[in-house]
Amino acid sequence: MSSLLTQDVPLSWYLLLSAALFSLGVVGFLIKRNLITVFMSIELMLNGVNLSFVTFAHQWHAVKGQIFVFFVMMVAAAEAAVGLAIIIAVFRARATLAVDRIDLMKL
Amino acid sequence: MNGNLYLWLIPLLPFAGFLINGILGRRLPKSLVTTVALAAPLAAFGVVLNVALGVFGVGGTATSLPWVQTCPLPWISAGTLHVNFSFALDQLSLVMLLVVTGVGFLIHVYSVGYMAQEEGYARYFSYLNLFLFFMTVLVLAANALVMFIGWEGVGLASYLLIGFWFQKKSAADAGKKAFIVNRIGDFGFLIGMFLLLANFGTLTFSEIASRLNANPGWQGGVLTVIALCLMLGAAGKSAQLPLYIWLPDAMEGPTPVSALIHAATMVTAGVYMVARTHVLFDHAPFALGVVAIIGAATALFAATMALVQNDIKRVLAYSTISQLGYMFLGCGVAAYSAAIFHLMTHAFFKALLFLAAGSVIHAIGGEQDMRKMGGLRKKLPITFWTMTAAVFAIAGFFPFAGFFSKDAILYAAFLQGTGGKALWFVGVVTALLTSFYMFRLWYMTFMGESRSPEGHPHESPWSMLGPLVILAALSVCGGWIGIERFAGFLAPAVGARVTEGGSASLEIILSIVAVLVALEGWMIADKFYRRKPERPAQWAALMPGGYRLLFNKYFVDEFYGAVVVKPLLGFSKFFLEWVVDVGILGGAAWLIGGTALLGGAILQRWQSGNLRSYAAWLAAGAAAVLLFLLVPWTAVLANLPAIHLGLAGH
Numbered sequence: 081m082s083s084l085l086t087q088d089v090p091l092s093w094y095l096l097l098s099a100a101l102f103s104l105g106v107v108g109f110l111i112k113r114n115l116i117t118v119f120m121s122i123e124l125m126l127n128g129v130n131l132s133f134v135t136f137a138h139q140w141h142a143v144k145g146q147i148f149v150f151f152v153m154m155v156a157a158a159e160a161a162v163g164l165a166i167i168i169a170v171f172r173a174r175a176t177l178a179v180d181r182i183d184l185m186k187l
Numbered sequence: 188m189n190g191n192l193y194l195w196l197i198p199l200l201p202f203a204g205f206l207i208n209g210i211l212g213r214r215l216p217k218s219l220v221t222t223v224a225l226a227a228p229l230a231a232f233g234v235v236l237n238v239a240l241g242v243f244g245v246g247g248t249a250t251s252l253p254w255v256q257t258c259p260l261p262w263i264s265a266g267t268l269h270v271n272f273s274f275a276l277d278q279l280s281l282v283m284l285l286v287v288t289g290v291g292f293l294i295h296v297y298s299v300g301y302m303a304q305e306e307g308y309a310r311y312f313s314y315l316n317l318f319l320f321f322m323t324v325l326v327l328a329a330n331a332l333v334m335f336i337g338w339e340g341v342g343l344a345s346y347l348l349i350g351f352w353f354q355k356k357s358a359a360d361a362g363k364k365a366f367i368v369n370r371i372g373d374f375g376f377l378i379g380m381f382l383l384l385a386n387f388g389t390l391t392f393s394e395i396a397s398r399l400n401a402n403p404g405w406q407g408g409v410l411t412v413i414a415l416c417l418m419l420g421a422a423g424k425s426a427q428l429p430l431y432i433w434l435p436d437a438m439e440g441p442t443p444v445s446a447l448i449h450a451a452t453m454v455t456a457g458v459y460m461v462a463r464t465h466v467l468f469d470h471a472p473f474a475l476g477v478v479a480i481i482g483a484a485t486a487l488f489a490a491t492m493a494l495v496q497n498d499i500k501r502v503l504a505y506s507t508i509s510q511l512g513y514m515f516l517g518c519g520v521a522a523y524s525a526a527i528f529h530l531m532t533h534a535f536f537k538a539l540l541f542l543a544a545g546s547v548i549h550a551i552g553g554e555q556d557m558r559k560m561g562g563l564r565k566k567l568p569i570t571f572w573t574m575t576a577a578v579f580a581i582a583g584f585f586p587f588a589g590f591f592s593k594d595a596i597l598y599a600a601f602l603q604g605t606g607g608k609a610l611w612f613v614g615v616v617t618a619l620l621t622s623f624y625m626f627r628l629w630y631m632t633f634m635g636e637s638r639s640p641e642g643h644p645h646e647s648p649w650s651m652l653g654p655l656v657i658l659a660a661l662s663v664c665g666g667w668i669g670i671e672r673f674a675g676f677l678a679p680a681v682g683a684r685v686t687e688g689g690s691a692s693l694e695i696i697l698s699i700v701a702v703l704v705a706l707e708g709w710m711i712a713d714k715f716y717r718r719k720p721e722r723p724a725q726w727a728a729l730m731p732g733g734y735r736l737l738f739n740k741y742f743v744d745e746f747y748g749a750v751v752v753k754p755l756l757g758f759s760k761f762f763l764e765w766v767v768d769v770g771i772l773g774g775a776a777w778l779i780g781g782t783a784l785l786g787g788a789i790l791q792r793w794q795s796g797n798l799r800s801y802a803a804w805l806a807a808g809a810a811a812v813l814l815f816l817l818v819p820w821t822a823v824l825a826n827l828p829a830i831h832l833g834l835a836g837h
Contacts, residue, residue: 179798
């Protein structure tokens with residue numbers, strides 16, 4: 081008996097969800113002005129990619145994909161630590177978190 | 188049979204002296220600088236002397252000439268061109284080596300006294316050693332390219348030493364003038380070398396000579412061109428018409444330099460080169476005639492200019508040009524041994540004249556104008572007597588050295604048909620003028636009343652007088668060896684002396700004529716500058732035009748300035764500087780730079796500092812890469828016409 085609950089979720093659904101998450105991250109990165117929100121968008125993109133990794137690992141019964149995910153999560157954690165530190169430092173220096181105003185590298 | 192002669196030591200010892208004094212000289216104590224500077228030429232002279240003793244069979248290593256020493260490493264090997272760094276010793280180079288290192292050493296000793304108070308003492312001696320290095324390379328060269336190294340090198344040393352007091356603008360200018368005028372001659376030498384390579388495939392003198400000797404019928408043609416090119420080089424180095432103008436200005440250098448480089452050795456390199464390549468000239472009679480005519484013309488021309496100069500060193504400079512003209516005349520009438528003989532005796536008495544003049548200049552505090560000398564006979568007895576020996580030698584009095592060598596040249600010229608007799612006549616007139624201007628110098632400097640503001644002239648130290656005495660002895664005795672024996676010794680290297688159509692009585696008659704002419708020159712000078720000192724001014728007033736012409740050296744410098752230098756400068760200024768440099772080269776540089784600037788100005792807008800614009804470009808880029816990778820472009824392009832025509836469905 082195959083019900084919705086026992087049936088396998090098709091591969092494409094996972095990939096669509098992954099693509100949707102990634103695209104949301106990209107859009108958020110592009111349109112948000114607050115640095116923290118931008119940062120969160122990056123995390124969203126990373127997790128979208130993670131989801132596709134896991135999906136393929138499951139599909140091909142390859143454990144490498146899972147391992148990649150762990151790596152990505154670890155890097156993301158480190159990045160979060162460093163990124164938040166940078167954000168705090170930027171806020172202290174400029175008293176703002178609006179990305180448009182943080183343009184020290186402009187010529 | 189020949190042991191190792193260590194020929195390579197002869198140039199390398201002065202080179203070591205140059206390196207030591209040139210690099211460390213400023214930090215070494217003065218006595219050590221002197222030791223190094225004197226040891227280098229003395230050791231080189233010792234090596235040469237050892238070789239010479241071997242050649243003469245008196246002792247040392249028994250030697251048969253010619254003898255070639257080649258560097259074991261090949262120097263240039265490209266296609267069919269092979270040039271080795273090799274030295275050749277024969278009778279000709281041996282005589283030159285003895286003169287160069289011997290007189291060179293004496294002048295080094297003299298310089299110790301003369302330059303004692305100078306700022307750049309070590310620099311001076313390092314240059315002088317460098318000169319000896321290049322000069323010995325030039326003399327020892329077995330092929331034209333090695334000779335060219337020495338040739339250029341002595342030019343460099345000459346430039347450095349003329350401009351030794353480079354703070355003085357006239358000295359720096361004189362150095363440049365010497366270098367640039369020599370360039371013209373070097374151009375001729377280079378072209379000659381290229382032609383030699385093209386026609387003989389080798390630059391080695393002995394191979395060229397044997398090839399020519401194997402083809403006695405090969406005359407003129409390209410050989411004339413080669414010989415004329417080489418002669419241009421020789422005329423540049425030996426200050427002959429029309430390239431003599433650098434030598435009088437070269438007197439800006441220290442006096443020992445004038446003695447060594449611009450009288451005794453370097454300027455004779457041209458004569459040496461003609462003698463070295465004499466086989467070539469023997470096969471090009473036209474070029475030989477040109478050499479003779481240029482030599483005679485230079486001898487006369489320079490002697491007339493020497494008549495009215497008041498600077499003691501300039502008189503000697505013009506006299507050097509004139510004597511070099513004699514040597515060219517000797518070469519031109521194929522009396523190479525006589526030319527080399529005169530080269531040797533001239534090295535003795537002209538070096539002596541310059542050194543004695545230096546001693547005079549030294550004694551009266553740097554004054555070179557003869558009008559401010561006079562009466563120095565009692566004050567500077569040794570300088571006076573040595574210089575007297577040199578004056579008699581250059582004027583050609585028996586039995587001084589100049590008599591024998593000058594007569595040998597004039598005699599050889601006299602034997603060369605009608606043209607030769609004309610050249611002989613020019614030579615005799617020149618001898619008259621020579622005698623006159625040398626005794627004029629002698630009277631103005633040493634006789635009469637003192638006209639010097641310097642109250643107490645002092646005799647020079649013994650380091651200066653010693654070389655004077657030795658050179659005076661050589662100026663007296665240097666000719667006693669006689670042209671017969673000298674020519675006999677040189678015959679294997681430069682060919683035997685030609686005495687066809689001559690006789691001993693003719694030779695004696697010509698000698699008597701020459702001595703009488705010299706005596707006449709002395710008498711005129713005696714009248715003009717001792718018995719009737721008002722005469723010169725009267726004569727000058729009598730012929731104002733002629734006097735001005737002579738006094739201004741025929742306006743040759745002005746002529747060259749207007750005809751060569753000025754147009755060249757104008758061309759350089761307006762065409763090379765404004766059109767080529769500023770217009771074409773500068774324009775191209777600005778075009779390239781401007782493009783980069785413009786591109787940068789456009790592209791810099793990309794770097795807005797706006798993080799989101801960067802991210803957007805990043806995303807767009809990623810999308811573009813994806814598009815590129817995912818779309819099967821080849822298939823799409825192949826089907827493009829079909830799609831376009833709406834035929835995809837068929």
